[in-house]
Amino acid sequence: MSRGMFRALAFVVPRSREIRIVFWLFVSCINEAAVFFRRLHKSINSGRLQTCCGIGEEDFMLNLFRVSNFKSLIDFEFRPAGANLIVGTNNAGKSNLCQALRFLSLTSSMSLDEAARECSPEPWHLLNVYLRKATIEMEAQVVFELGGEKLSFTYILTIAGHRRAIEGKFMSMSFTVDYECLRITGGGFNDTTLIENRSGSVKLTHEKRYLQILEQNGSVPKGQAVVETSALSNSTMLFRLFDLETNGRANLFKKYLNSWNYYNFDPAALRSNAATPMDQTLDTNGSNLCSVLYTLHNQRPRDEKKLIEAVRLLEPRLDQIIYPSPDLDHVYMFFEDKEGNKFGVQNVSEGTLRFLAICFLIIVNQRDSDEVDAPPPPPLVILEEPENGIFVAHLKPLFDKIDPSGNHGQFIFTSHNPYFIDLFDSVVEGIHMVRNDGVKSTLLRPSAEKIRAQLGQFSLGEMHFRGLLE
Numbered sequence: 001m002s003r004g005m006f007r008a009l010a011f012v013v014p015r016s017r018e019i020r021i022v023f024w025l026f027v028s029c030i031n032e033a034a035v036f037f038r039r040l041h042k043s044i045n046s047g048r049l050q051t052c053c054g055i056g057e058e059d060f061m062l063n064l065f066r067v068s069n070f071k072s073l074i075d076f077e078f079r080p081a082g083a084n085l086i087v088g089t090n091n092a093g094k095s096n097l098c099q100a101l102r103f104l105s106l107t108s109s110m111s112l113d114e115a116a117r118e119c120s121p122e123p124w125h126l127l128n129v130y131l132r133k134a135t136i137e138m139e140a141q142v143v144f145e146l147g148g149e150k151l152s153f154t155y156i157l158t159i160a161g162h163r164r165a166i167e168g169k170f171m172s173m174s175f176t177v178d179y180e181c182l183r184i185t186g187g188g189f190n191d192t193t194l195i196e197n198r199s200g201s202v203k204l205t206h207e208k209r210y211l212q213i214l215e216q217n218g219s220v221p222k223g224q225a226v227v228e229t230s231a232l233s234n235s236t237m238l239f240r241l242f243d244l245e246t247n248g249r250a251n252l253f254k255k256y257l258n259s260w261n262y263y264n265f266d267p268a269a270l271r272s273n274a275a276t277p278m279d280q281t282l283d284t285n286g287s288n289l290c291s292v293l294y295t296l297h298n299q300r301p302r303d304e305k306k307l308i309e310a311v312r313l314l315e316p317r318l319d320q321i322i323y324p325s326p327d328l329d330h331v332y333m334f335f336e337d338k339e340g341n342k343f344g345v346q347n348v349s350e351g352t353l354r355f356l357a358i359c360f361l362i363i364v365n366q367r368d369s370d371e372v373d374a375p376p377p378p379p380l381v382i383l384e385e386p387e388n389g390i391f392v393a394h395l396k397p398l399f400d401k402i403d404p405s406g407n408h409g410q411f412i413f414t415s416h417n418p419y420f421i422d423l424f425d426s427v428v429e430g431i432h433m434v435r436n437d438g439v440k441s442t443l444l445r446p447s448a449e450k451i452r453a454q455l456g457q458f459s460l461g462e463m464h465f466r467g468l469l470e
Contacts (some may be wrong), residue, residue, distance in 0.1 A: 054364055066078075069127055070136050071126060076440075076441060076443060081404065081427070082403060082411070088434050101260060102119060111234050126161070139155075153253050160177075179198055188214050203226050261380070261381050290331045293307075311359060321334070328427045358398060378409060380409065384414045385413070392422075432445055
């Protein structure tokens with residue numbers, strides 16, 4: 001069941017505490033049954049999980065992200081590695097890059113205006129104020145590995161901003177799709193356009209028909225497998241795409257883009273006890289940390305054990321994390337020591353809660369590919385200034401678990417802290433430096449060979465402090 005369905009059910013369940021607890025337990029039983037049938041389905045399919053379009057297991061990698069006219073990013077190009085660190089002075093544009101990635105991801109799951117408001121309370125400032133240009137241009141190049149077969153996707157999105165005024169005064173801005181295109185190469189496709197959207201005039205490739213014609217004739221005449229339709233211009237066609245049979249690969253790309261996760265933890269939000277049954281994905285500000293950890297406690301106790309072992313680095317007396325008397329809307333999380341003393345989240349330090357959230361993102365999401373008890377790890381995690389409130393040395397064992405190849409997902413971090421920067425001295429290929437000339441940001445990828453040559457004389461953090469990474 002979806003989160004929205006659970007919230008709807010909450011309105012019809014009697015409000016008495018006892019009945020609500022029984023309902024929570026009932027929902028947990030349903031989930032256990034779902035886990036059993038997922039495992040059964042896996043065994044039937046000889047160990048291979050099937051995606052929504054029946055293609056097979058997939059691995060993803062973002063190879064290139066281009067953006068122009070998004071805040072300070074003008075003709076900006078980012079080529080991420082597996083583990084990435086974005087450094088630069090204040091106001092250089094590090095967060096702007098993270099927000100641009102987040103915005104593109106959000107456009108696959110909501111309208112353009114909703115995505116803009118998620119990224120900024122002043123959406124009219126998403127456009128660079130000095131360029132005086134009315135469109136934002138974005139491009140993502142992604143490689144999928146599907147059962148040993150390589151698929152390459154290129155997604156281009158150009159949106160137009162429209163100023164809205166009330167009684168002659170500028171009040172806000174709305175956005176529409178100017179141009180949208182998704183192309184694919186591999187698996188029988190050769191730079192084939194799956195989606196073309198020109199201001200609401202849409203052409204879609206019927207993927208199943210395309211492959212049938214290709215198999216019969218050896219080639220596909222232009223337009224032979226294309227369906228023409230129309231769509232509202234206030235959202236992308238990718239967002240409105242649902243037909244899994246005829247648009248399986250396009251939907252696979254949508255699923256990938258939608259699963260990018262952005263985090264900027266808020267200390268007050270991390271202490272929230274608000275909950276949703278079966279919560280499994282951490283919110284952007286960490287406001288459902290108690291909720292997702294309660295789900296972890298019920299569904300994946302082995303992963304919870306790994307998480308508790310990691311947190312003992314900060315809280316050596318921690319024996320277990322308990323959740324007494326949960327209900328449909330709240331989860332009350334307590335740290336308990338071996339003497340039975342309990343400490344609620346209001347009495348746990350901000351740094352410990354941030355560390356707990358980072359443990360969840362890194363340890364829990366680095367699980368074995370054979371597990372089917374939970375959704376697959378997010379293919380791209382963006383985390384702003386993770387070291388805030390944390391002794392950086394405590395983060396090293398966590399970050400050593402990150403696979404720099406990106407095979408278990410790509411990570412993007414921002415930081416000013418020289419000691420956190422030092423953690424990347426073994427993966428210097430993932431270091432990116434952002435500079436701002438007052439109008440636009442530029443990205444510099446320091447020479448890995450040059451960095452390694454200087455590591456004997458300076459630490460990586462000191463190199464950044466001295467300006468040696470430029």
